[in-house]
Amino acid sequence: MDEGFRIWANPSSPHAEGRRAKAALEDSRERIKVALKWDGELIFTSGASEALWIALNRAKVDRRIVSAVEHDAVFRAAPDAEVFSDDISIGAGSLCAIQHVNSETGVINPVSQMAETVRSTGTLLLSDCAQSAGKLDLPDADMLVISAHKFGGPIGIGALLVRDFNLLEPVGGHERGYRQGTENLPGAMGMAAALESGAWQTSPNDRAALVDQLSADRITLGEQADYILALTHPTLSAQAFLIRLDAMGFAVSAGSACSSGTLKKSRVLDAFGVSDDVAARTIRVSIGWNTTPEDLDRFAEAWRSLA
Numbered sequence: 001m002d003e004g005f006r007i008w009a010n011p012s013s014p015h016a017e018g019r020r021a022k023a024a025l026e027d028s029r030e031r032i033k034v035a036l037k038w039d040g041e042l043i044f045t046s047g048a049s050e051a052l053w054i055a056l057n058r059a060k061v062d063r064r065i066v067s068a069v070e071h072d073a074v075f076r077a078a079p080d081a082e083v084f085s086d087d088i089s090i091g092a093g094s095l096c097a098i099q100h101v102n103s104e105t106g107v108i109n110p111v112s113q114m115a116e117t118v119r120s121t122g123t124l125l126l127s128d129c130a131q132s133a134g135k136l137d138l139p140d141a142d143m144l145v146i147s148a149h150k151f152g153g154p155i156g157i158g159a160l161l162v163r164d165f166n167l168l169e170p171v172g173g174h175e176r177g178y179r180q181g182t183e184n185l186p187g188a189m190g191m192a193a194a195l196e197s198g199a200w201q202t203s204p205n206d207r208a209a210l211v212d213q214l215s216a217d218r219i220t221l222g223e224q225a226d227y228i229l230a231l232t233h234p235t236l237s238a239q240a241f242l243i244r245l246d247a248m249g250f251a252v253s254a255g256s257a258c259s260s261g262t263l264k265k266s267r268v269l270d271a272f273g274v275s276d277d278v279a280a281r282t283i284r285v286s287i288g289w290n291t292t293p294e295d296l297d298r299f300a301e302a303w304r305s306l307a
Contacts, residue, residue, distance in 0.1 A: 097128065201290055
């Protein structure tokens, strides 16, 4: 990012400084695609929320269908979208949004398997991969959404991966005409560097050991990532437990970070069928790229002392 700030100029400008910035931007774009093993197109955005908005509002479709457990950003971007149910049919002219890893429970949706059925109907598949990019292999979908700060990159930059630009209506401006606003060159370079480093302080064995210790209090809903845990306290409300853990030096949340300031029941936990009583005592614990094995040990000890 230091290098990006040093050589910064508007990458869309024709002068020498602009061309130099443009070359660095395109280099970052290709490095990110290589790191993610993505052979389609990549549109830089300000984050996952903007990428979701572009996909849901600029896709050449007539219908938008989303799962009930999508991130709130999906429902804000497409407030009139249909929510999956047993009686909804899909077909040509539709876009289905199915997240890869749920941000509150860690549930891994089998998006690649779903793609086979969805594509056979002529439906486009969009997958929010903000919680999986840089951690798990990307699923097979027509459009994918990623966010840099989720894998150790800078805040304020993300991307929409799209199989073919023809799937979207252009809006003019930058990014081949599919996104408005000057590109964030330092952010793009930081994003590429973070993906290439792939540096986690904890190993899969470290995370598995924590999951084993807390399994009795974990909400289990099928296959789940080992870096997002939904934990239920036996008696304390989620808000009370957050306060106690915060005082002990642990940053956790109730619900997604975008909605954790509310006392309402998590929409996601409700959609997963978690009872009101259990949801009111459930917190979300996320293991970040810079979380250490010592942090996991301290958290397990704190959980035992409070639960």
